[in-house]
Amino acid sequence: MDRSTAPGRGLLGLLALLIVLAYAVPYGLLRDIPSWQAAFLFWTLFGVAAVAVIIRLISGWRP
Amino acid sequence: MTQGVLILLGVYALLGMAVAFSARRGLGEGAGEYYLAGRRAGGVLSALSYGATTYSAFMMVGLAGLTYAGGVGALGFELVYLAGLGLVAIFGPRFWLAGRAHGFITPAEMLSYRYDSPWVGGVMAVAACIFLIPYSAVQLMGIGYLLEAVTDGAVGFQSGILIGAGLALIWTLAAGLRSVLWTDALQVIVMLVTSLLAVGFIVAALGGPGDFLDTIATDHGEWLAVPGPGLFSLTTFIGLTLPWFFFSISNPQVSQRLFTTESLGAMRTMLAGFLILGLVYTLVSVVWGFSALALLPGLESADQATPALLASGAIPKGIAIVLVIGIVAAAVSTVDSIMLSLSALAGRDLYRPLARGGRHELLAGKLVMLLVTGLAIAFARLQLDLITILSVASSSGLLVTVPAIVGCFFWARGTATGALVSIIGAGVVVTLLQVTGSNPLGIPASVWGGALAVVLFVTASLLTRAPTARAEAFMQPVREGLARHRVL
Numbered sequence: 250m251d252r253s254t255a256p257g258r259g260l261l262g263l264l265a266l267l268i269v270l271a272y273a274v275p276y277g278l279l280r281d282i283p284s285w286q287a288a289f290l291f292w293t294l295f296g297v298a299a300v301a302v303i304i305r306l307i308s309g310w311r312p
Numbered sequence: 313m314t315q316g317v318l319i320l321l322g323v324y325a326l327l328g329m330a331v332a333f334s335a336r337r338g339l340g341e342g343a344g345e346y347y348l349a350g351r352r353a354g355g356v357l358s359a360l361s362y363g364a365t366t367y368s369a370f371m372m373v374g375l376a377g378l379t380y381a382g383g384v385g386a387l388g389f390e391l392v393y394l395a396g397l398g399l400v401a402i403f404g405p406r407f408w409l410a411g412r413a414h415g416f417i418t419p420a421e422m423l424s425y426r427y428d429s430p431w432v433g434g435v436m437a438v439a440a441c442i443f444l445i446p447y448s449a450v451q452l453m454g455i456g457y458l459l460e461a462v463t464d465g466a467v468g469f470q471s472g473i474l475i476g477a478g479l480a481l482i483w484t485l486a487a488g489l490r491s492v493l494w495t496d497a498l499q500v501i502v503m504l505v506t507s508l509l510a511v512g513f514i515v516a517a518l519g520g521p522g523d524f525l526d527t528i529a530t531d532h533g534e535w536l537a538v539p540g541p542g543l544f545s546l547t548t549f550i551g552l553t554l555p556w557f558f559f560s561i562s563n564p565q566v567s568q569r570l571f572t573t574e575s576l577g578a579m580r581t582m583l584a585g586f587l588i589l590g591l592v593y594t595l596v597s598v599v600w601g602f603s604a605l606a607l608l609p610g611l612e613s614a615d616q617a618t619p620a621l622l623a624s625g626a627i628p629k630g631i632a633i634v635l636v637i638g639i640v641a642a643a644v645s646t647v648d649s650i651m652l653s654l655s656a657l658a659g660r661d662l663y664r665p666l667a668r669g670g671r672h673e674l675l676a677g678k679l680v681m682l683l684v685t686g687l688a689i690a691f692a693r694l695q696l697d698l699i700t701i702l703s704v705a706s707s708s709g710l711l712v713t714v715p716a717i718v719g720c721f722f723w724a725r726g727t728a729t730g731a732l733v734s735i736i737g738a739g740v741v742v743t744l745l746q747v748t749g750s751n752p753l754g755i756p757a758s759v760w761g762g763a764l765a766v767v768l769f770v771t772a773s774l775l776t777r778a779p780t781a782r783a784e785a786f787m788q789p790v791r792e793g794l795a796r797h798r799v800l
Contacts, residue, residue, distance in 0.1 A: 257800035264398045268557075271392055275538040276546045283533030285525055292388045293595070299395035300587040306401045307584065311798040312577030 260306045264299060271295045314463040316633040321459075321467075324502070324637050325479060328495050332486035335494045339487045343674055346488035347417050347656040353572045355581025357493050362582055363589045364496035364503065364645035365565055369454040371597040372507055372639050373618045378543070379601025381614035383535030385544025386601065389552050390594045396557035397590075400570070400583050403561050405799040406721050406790055407570035408579060413789035418653075419567045419717070420661040426720045426786045428779040429728035430665040435735050436713055437657035440564050442743075443706035444650050445684055449691035450703040451643040452476045456692065461619045462636050473692045476640065480648035481685045484655075485678065489572065492648050499641035504589070506631075506638030507596045513627040514603040527606045535605060551756025555707035558762075561717050562710040565646075565653040576797050647688070655681040698747070705746035708758035712738040715769035721790065723773075724783040730773030738765035 275288040282288070340350055353361075378386035407419070416422040420440075424433030456472035467475070483495045518524040529536060539545050561567050573579040604617035607626050611617060618639070622632045659677025667676070702709075715734050719726030742761030751757060793799075 261398070261402075261800065264395065268392065268395050271388060271395065272546070272550070275388060276549070279538060281537050283529070283535075283537040285529060285536055287536065288384045288538045289387060289536055292384070292391050296391035296394060296591055296594070299391070299398070300591055303395075303398050303401055303587060304584045306398070306800070307580045309798060309800075310405070310576050310580055311796075312575050312580070 257306055257309060260302055264302045264306070267295060267299050267302065271299075313629055313633060314466045316629065317459070317463050317636055318467070320633055320637050321475070321640070324641065325475075328479060328483055328498060331494045331498050332483040332491040335491040336487040339490055343417050343656070343660065343677070344415070346674060347568075347652065347660075347677075348572045349489040349493060351412070351572055352574045353489070353493060353569075353578065354574060355578035356585060357497055358569065358573050358578060358582035359585025359589065360500045361493045361496035361645075361649075362566065362569055362586045363593070364500035364642070365569070365649040366559075366586070366646075367500075367503065367590070367593055367642055368451055368646035369458075369639050369643040371593060371642065372600060372635070373454060373458075373615065375594075375597045376601035376604060377614035377617050379535075379598050380605050380611070380617040381541070382543025383532075383537070383540035384598075385538060385540055385549055387594065387598045388538075389544070389549065389556070390598070391591075392553040393556040393559060394587065394590045394594065397560055397583065397587055399558065400560050400579075402800065403567075403717075403721070404570045404579050404583065405576055405794060405797060407567065408573065408576060409790045409793035409797075410786065411571035413793070414786070416571060417568075418656050418660045419564050420657055423716055423720055423731060424661065424665075426783065427716070427726070427728035427731050428782040429732075430661070432716065432728050432731045432735075433657075433661035434665065435732055436564075436716075437654075437661040439709065439713065439735060439739055440657055441654055441684070443702060443709040444563075444565070444654060445687050446691060446698075446702035447706045448647045448650050448684070448688040451647050452688055452692040453695065455640055455643050458619065458636060458639060462622060462632070470693060473689055476644055476647065477685050477689050477692075480644050480651060481681070483644075484648045484652050484681060489652060492652055495648070496645045499645040500589070502634075502641045503638045503645075504593060504596075506634045507593065507600070509631055510627060510635040510638075511596050511600050511603070513631050514600065514607070514621070517626045518603060518606055524603065524606065528602050532602075532605055532609070535602070547751075547754060547756060551751075551758050554756075554762055555711040555758045558711055558714045559707060562707075562714050564657060565649045567717075568653050568656065576799070651681050651684055654684050658684075701747055702743075705743055705757075708742050708746060708761050709739060711758060711762050712742060712765040714762070715765045719769060719773070721787070724780060724787070725773055725778045726769065726783075727773040727776045727778050729776040730769045730771075733772040734765040734769035737768045738762075 279287045420433035420436040452473045455476035456469040459467040459472035460469045515524045604621045655677040658680035659673045663676040716731035745757035
C-alpha cells in the first residue's frame with residue numbers, strides 16, 4: 250500500500266463503518282426508545298463524526 | 313403581513329438583480345466561461361453556492377413536514393445524505409482532474425468520452441431533463457402555494473410561480489454560473505439567517521430550549537423513537553436514503569460543480585464549508601418541524617406544518633415575513649442551478665453531437681433554458697399528479713446513472729452498451745415502479761432501480777468489447793494528478 254494514501258484508506262473505512270452504524274444502531278440497539286438521548290443524540294453525533302472524518306480525509310490533499 | 317412580504321420580496325429581487333448583473337463584469341467568451349465560470353470559482357463562494365443549490369424549499373417545508381409526520385427518522389435521513397458527501401472526497405478530485413485534462417463542461421460529456429459514445433451523454437442528458445424539470449416545477453409550485461397563503465391571495469398561486477421562474481431565469485441568463493454563484497451566496501445567507509432567527513423565536517415561544525425538549529419528550533415521545541409513529545420503517549428509511557446518499561454524484565446540477573473550482577484547495581474549502589453549513593441547516597429544519605408538532609399538533613397534512621406555523625402568530629410577523637423570503641430564496645437558488653445545468657447538458661450533449669461543428673452551442677443552450685423554464689412553469693400551473701410523482705422519483709431516477717459514473721473511473725471493463733442499458737433499463741423500471749406506487753417483495757423502488765442498474769451495467773459490459781484504449785487515455789492524466797495531489 251502506498252504510504253501516502255494509507256491513512257486515507259483507514260478514514261474511508263471509518264466513514265463506511267459510521268454509515269453502517271447510522272442504520273444499525275437506531276434501528277437495533279436504540280429501537281423504540283422515546284427519548285432525546287436515544288436516536289436523536291446518536292444521529293447528531295453521527296453527523297458531527299461523519300463531517301469530521303470527511304474533513305480529515307480531504308485535509309491530506311496537496312493542492 | 314401581505315405588505316411586508318411584498319416589500320421584502322421586492323428588496324430581495326432588486327438585490328439579486330444588482331448582484332447578478334454585477335457578476336457580468338469579467339465574463340469571458342465560450343461555454344467554459346458561461347457554464348463553469350471559467351473554472352476559476354473560489355472555495356468560499358463555491359461552498360455557499362453548493363449549499364444554496366442542494367438545499368431547496370424542501371428543508372424548511374418538506375423536511376420539517378417529514379419530522380412533523382415521522383419524527384426523528386427525518387434527521388437520520390438527512391444526515392445519511394450529508395455523510396454521502398464522502399463521495400465528493402473520492403470523486404471530486406477525479407472529476408476535477410478529468411475536466412481540466414479533457415476540457416469537459418458537463419458530467420455527461422465526460423461519460424461520452426470515457427465510453428467512446430456520444431449516446432451515453434445524450435441519454436444522461438435526457439434522463440436529467442425528465443426528472444429535473446418536474447423537480448423544478450415542484451419548487452415553483454412551492455413558491456406559488458407559500459406566497460398565496462401568506463399574502464391572503466394578494467400574490468396568487470400563478471403569480472408566485474411566475475415570480476420564482478422569472479427570478480431564476482434572469483439570474484441564470486445574466487452571466488451563467490458567475491451570476492448563479494453570486495446570487496446563490498446571497499440567497500444561502502438569507503436562508504440560513506432567516507431560519508436560525510425563526511427557530512430561535514419559536515423555541516423561545518415554547519418557553520426556551522428546556523421546555524421545548526420537555527414538551528416533545530412528554531407529549532410526543534413516540535416522535536423521538538425509531539421507527540416512531542409509522543413513517544420511518546427500516547425499509548422506508550433505506551428506500552429514502554439510498555438515492556440521496558449518491559445525490560452528490562448522480563445529480564448534474566451539483567456534480568458539474570466539481571469541474572468549476574479554481575484549484576483542489578478551493579474544492580476542499582467548498583466541501584468542508586458545505587458540510588458545516590449542511591449540518592447546521594439540517595438541525596435547524598428538524599427542530600422547526602418538532603416545534604410545529606409541539607405548537608400545532610393534529611394538522612391534517614404534514615406539508616402544512618410550516619405555513620400553519622407562520623400563520624399561527626407564535627413568531628413575530630417580521631420574522632415570519634423574512635422566513636418566507638428565505639424559503640423563496642431556497643427554491644429559486646435550486647431552480648436556477650438546475651436550469652443552468654440542463655441548458656449545458658442540452659447544448660453540449662444533445663445539440664453539439666447533432667450540429668455540424670457544434671456552432672451556436674451556447675445559443676442553443678440558452679434557448680433550451682427558456683424552453684425548460686416554460687415547461688417548468690406549465691407543469692407547475694397544471695399541478696398534475698404525474699409531475700409530483702416524477703419529482704419525488706428524481707433522486708431514484710438519477711440513481712441509475714451511478715454505476716456508469718463509478719465505472720468511468722474504477723472499472724476499465726465498463727462499456728458504452730453497459731452504461732446505456734443500465735441507465736435506460738433501470739431508469740424505465742424505477743419510473744414505472746414509482747408511477748404505479750409498487751414495491752415488489754416489499755423492497756422500495758429506489759433499491760430495485762439501483763440494484764438493477766448495477767446488474768445491467770456489469771452484465772452488458774462483460775458481453776461487449778471494452779474501449780480499453782479510450783479508458784486508458786481518459787484515466788492517465790487523472791492517475792498522474794491523483795498521485796501529484798496526494799489524493800486517495
